[in-house]
Amino acid sequence: MDDERFFEKLRAHDPQAQKELIRTFNPRIFVYFRNRIKGEDHYEDLVQEVYSAFFNGLEQGKVAAAAWIAPFMFGIAKRVLYNYFYRQKKNKDIQKNVCVVCELSSDFSESERLENLRLGEVLQRLIGDLPRIDRTILNAYFLQERKIGEIAEMTGRSRHYISVRKDRAIRKIRSEIIRKNLY
């Protein structure tokens, strides 16, 4: 969909556009919170707060064009995080609020969990098609949590070779996912 058309639909409360927006930003918001707040498993309230603020802002005309959506969303996520650190407690009105402004009453955590599960399956399949050396490197790096130097020693290759090979393998998987629109 064309960016501007998408933006217009979003402003007109189109459920499809809202769904698309959430599908795009949900994983990013979760990654953001997960890496900012360590040791916490449930970010549902914070994510809801982000969407609530976003849709409110959209209503009030704070987002001028499609290009502003991502920076605006990031700004809200940042603010929500700072508020979280400040308050350390949940605002009970948020759930109600998001349902008013967005017609979707999603369980954002559940949808993120399912997305992660799906990505895991996709990765499993694509990694199986990689050459043996790439799988050995990824296995040692991610599963055995070995350092690049250790893998280089283990395989008898240079550190540079291992590092390049690892990055290329990830890039190859990423390209396949984009090409086949798997995620």
Added chain:
Amino acid sequence: MKCHEFQERVDSYLRGTIEEPRREQFEEHFFQCRKCFLGLKINETLHNQGVRIPLEEKPRSFVLKVLRPMLAMAALFMVILSSALMLQHGRQADRLRELSRFELPLYHQGELRGAPESAAPLELGFNRAMHALQNQDFRGALEVLERPEFTAAANPKYDFFRAICLLGQNEAGKAGEILDAIILAMEPAYFDEALYYKGFVLLRQGRTEAAKKQFQKVAGMLSPMAGKATEMAQKIDEL
């Protein structure tokens, strides 16, 4: 933050060791860039150990295990075979081309084989054409022999040498038509030679068998061209 800077910091971000000033730029970037975010997501999923990374090879089906190498061998064999055939065909074509080169018919200055007295004024031009012909300048000779006065003369000598020039120019079809006319008219002065050179016309047209028969026909005649025709028939046999 640029994409390559982002990619360099994926690991440190996931391990929580990214420098604080860069952290926010990093996060701002993945909110905006789908590709980079996907890369981050892949790394995160692999870091979280939710994905099994197999070290063993995928079990291959019978088709991949047995048939694929066989098909590969068959394909290789076909490539070698077709290359050999093409090479052989190329060599044969070269030899055929070599064979279809012909010796020029002898022409003696002042020769008036079958030429009527009235044609004498044309002889000067004809001599010039013959000089060009002996120097293998088929085009030059043809320019003279295709002049209207030569074609209108309907002299078998002019026609025969025009046919030879056309053969030299690789216009076998036209040459063949003229030679056929001479053969059909049974012109005594050029009949044998026309039959012999018709063999070259057929060779140039790639009709090897017909050419061989043509040369054998001349070889069986009581003709000065019989010796040469026998040689040609043997050469074709050797092909």
